Amino acid sequence: MVNEKMTVGQYVDEWIDGKDDIKQNTHANYKRYIDKVFVPHLGHIRLRDLRAAQIKAMFDAHTHLAASSAQRMRAVLRSALSDALRGGLVTVNAAALVKLAGGRSRAQGWTKARETAWRWDVAALVEDGMTVARARRSAPRPSSSMVWTPAHLGAFLDAVADHPLYPLFWIASHCGLRRGEVCGLKWSDLDDATITVERQLVCTPDGIIEDTPKSDASGRAVSIGKAGVKLLTKHRSDQRAELLSWGVGKGSGYMFTTPTGETLDPHSVSKEFKRQVAAADLPPIRFHDLRHTAASLMLASGSDMKTVSEVLGHSDITITGNI
Template sequence: MPIYPYEKSGKEHWYYAFEVKESNGKRKTIKKRGFKGKTEARKAEAEARVQWEKGSYIDPSKITLGEYITIWLENKRDISPETRSTNEGHLRNHILPIIGSIQLQKVNVSDLEKLIKSLYDKGLAEGTVRKIYNLAYTCFKVATKKELINKNPFDLLEKGDKPKKHRAKFDYWSSEEVIHFFSVLEHRQRIMFVLAIRCGMRRSEICGLRWKDIDFVNKRLSIIQTLRPKQGLKIGTKTDAGYRSIALSNTVLDELQKHRKLIVEERLFCDEYHDNDLVVCQSNGLPVSLGNFDKFWKRILSNTGMRKIKFHELRHTCASLLLSASVHPKVVQELLGHSSITMTIDTYSHLMPNMQSEAVNALDEMLK
């Protein structure tokens, strides 16, 4: 059996190697390293033999970056459909035209510098440049781990040549603006904005919320289902931390009760009602249209005369108001469903100087 062990960094790894005859009669060895176990190597060797016999085998030493990164992305399972679509667009529009035709093993640091320069020359936002950079970097990291290349060319980039990580900029309303907004807001979907500002919920979470996910007795709601642009209603959240329980104030409970009364009345007068148990829905029970959501939000801003911010920044408004009231960042993290408290602090650290003042003053009192 053409499966062989070798040692790397003090650990046993495996590779396969077998001979084949090309159409011109010459013999060549097909070899691939980087497998952590014998079973994994044996399976890969069998697949390589089948591909060779079908004529679809691609020699790792000749495969282009475009061929490899396309296959790698297709086989990647730990991303959402939205992220996959975004990555495919970055690949098609930015990576492949610049370095896609270069053989994977021949991509060098100059090629990467050329790629990064092209992204900035297009005037792309810093965040977009970093996402494209991270996509290519992760691909090469995997290729290095699988020993398809000896060294990751990204490791040779000078620090100044890498896209800089900037703190995301966002806007939010003050408490006075929020109070005014709700005093002039008249809309059947008022509850949507209540949940965004008072509970810090994402749009996908609000539009996927069901009545059965709300516990009126214990004053809590659970984030279990979301509404996604391409997937529709789906059990699951943006991240594992997105699965969470949110405490409801009496104000939010009152707003939910009023909205449920409206939904019940609409259902009685609708000839063909689609019962999805949704809190936020169209008058016939169907999920709201996310395709027209930006226009909907702009109309709300226009009708209420409010200062323009993004709908997602209502969630930032919630976090900002809580932190300005000296609520602990850990509580804010759990409410918003951030994956870590580090993310919360990095995003909102500029809003916490008053917390530092209170901390040093409290220490003064303690040590008097």
């Protein structure tokens, strides 16, 4: 029998508690949307009375959200209501009727003109009394996803040549690995000039866990070339020497670790990348944009879209093209 009095809050809480077909980190993200947004705005409404206008009002109250974030949030609510529709709890999926601004931002390159405009904006903010660090964060960018030119990437790698994470930055920027994938690489994944992506490290409320790749297509073999082999050979020797200096024997087997051999925190890797980009005085990109930069460089060097899509581990070539 359908519970006519069930509220949206009661339903989404029960729905997420029974959602055992998604990854742990995804589950945590869904739960955060439910606790921080859905329940405070919609939780009191009877599930059968939920309307698209009420959902739209919820998103209108969160104007700070990026369009892509709002789209992801709507997708979660739409999924929950799809299950409710199949179960006869509602007669319409109200979330499917809500229109939002465009989703994923198309990656754009840091052309000379865009970089010049960005630097002018930074300088203006500094003149108004803002710190350089804050001005760099506040100055508008053409897109949330930006791509470096080969010159930018070269300047960055030169600037971090002596940094402990240099080999990780190099692999990420040349092979297009996701942050969790590169942090999760093990020496057993290296075979001649190829690395195999078999896992990822994921940050969850319970700590850092080792998980399977994002999708079936994400498990893949990627060539690192002669330069990559040379780089990792030296890195492995340096890593062994450093572990011995700390009194650590065999180590964890991970390719990239802390000086004492502990697993890297993916969030900390992103923060350190951001610090190094600022220190090198380069136009800002996210760590994830190293992946887009790698894709752009592969396409510019003559690789076809299908090959680039396979290297990136996209499930569909249209995803590569759209980004």
